Amino acid sequence: MLYRFDLHMHSFYSADAAAAPEELIAAARARGLSGIAITDHDSCEVHEYLLKKGLERPDGLPVDGFLVVPGMEVSTAHGHMLCIGTTLPVMRDEPAHDVFAAIRDRGGVAIPAHPYDRWRAGIHETILDELPLEAIEVFNAAVTSRNFNDNAHAYATNRGLSMTASSDAHHATAVGISQTAFEMDNLSVADLLAALRSGGTPAGNYLSRREALKKHFGNWFRVFNRSAPE
Numbered sequence: 001m002l003y004r005f006d007l008h009m010h011s012f013y014s015a016d017a018a019a020a021p022e023e024l025i026a027a028a029r030a031r032g033l034s035g036i037a038i039t040d041h042d043s044c045e046v047h048e049y050l051l052k053k054g055l056e057r058p059d060g061l062p063v064d065g066f067l068v069v070p071g072m073e074v075s076t077a078h079g080h081m082l083c084i085g086t087t088l089p090v091m092r093d094e095p096a097h098d099v100f101a102a103i104r105d106r107g108g109v110a111i112p113a114h115p116y117d118r119w120r121a122g123i124h125e126t127i128l129d130e131l132p133l134e135a136i137e138v139f140n141a142a143v144t145s146r147n148f149n150d151n152a153h154a155y156a157t158n159r160g161l162s163m164t165a166s167s168d169a170h171h172a173t174a175v176g177i178s179q180t181a182f183e184m185d186n187l188s189v190a191d192l193l194a195a196l197r198s199g200g201t202p203a204g205n206y207l208s209r210r211e212a213l214k215k216h217f218g219n220w221f222r223v224f225n226r227s228a229p230e
Helices: 021-030 045-053 096-105 146-159 189-198 209-217
Strands: 002-006 035-037 067-069 071-076 079-084 109-112 135-140 162-166 179-183 201-203
Touching: 021 035, 021 045, 067 189, 071 096, 079 096, 096 109, 109 189, 135 146, 135 201, 146 162, 162 189, 162 201, 179 189
Parallel strands: 002 035, 035 067, 109 135, 135 162
Antiparallel strands: 002 179, 071 079, 079 109, 162 179, 179 201
16 A cells, blocks of 8 residues: 655754644645654654654554654764654764664664755765665755755665655645655554665655745744744
């Protein structure tokens, strides 16, 4: 069966985002997604919150037909890397190789986020070449230049890597604008990780000018957003 996911987004547990976790889930459901990975910057607090609220399950199964996947966006010493399918302690500024190994050891999949985007801490190709990658983000809706996505797609093709497309949403209104479809037997974190390693079908649209401005200035005005935590 075909399931669709957005595997890169941020809740108000990221300092530059404003949406409540519940808003991200509602927006994803409204777009017809099967699940999402909330990947806050250097924090897994959102998953502790969702587990307590009963909106995420520790066994990796869906809640009311919708799957919330544990994850984090790690600010490694070499750039940003998504941790998908598991949680991590804070590993900010640690080498990308060490972060990759920690994700793999915990059974997750490590995905370089917006590679080639030098303005947004994309991991340089020389480092990518050294990592035994299984997947890479080839379409990020918020890249500073569309050429960066083209370069990532070419790199993934040359290495035969699984490809993902993600919204990198910092507001609920952008959730699902880019997504990846996977053939899976069941809707679960385990099945998703297996499908990620095998390969999915990315499909992406770029942020509108309005959404791009909201993302860019969102952290400035976050204090005025009622969704943001105190």
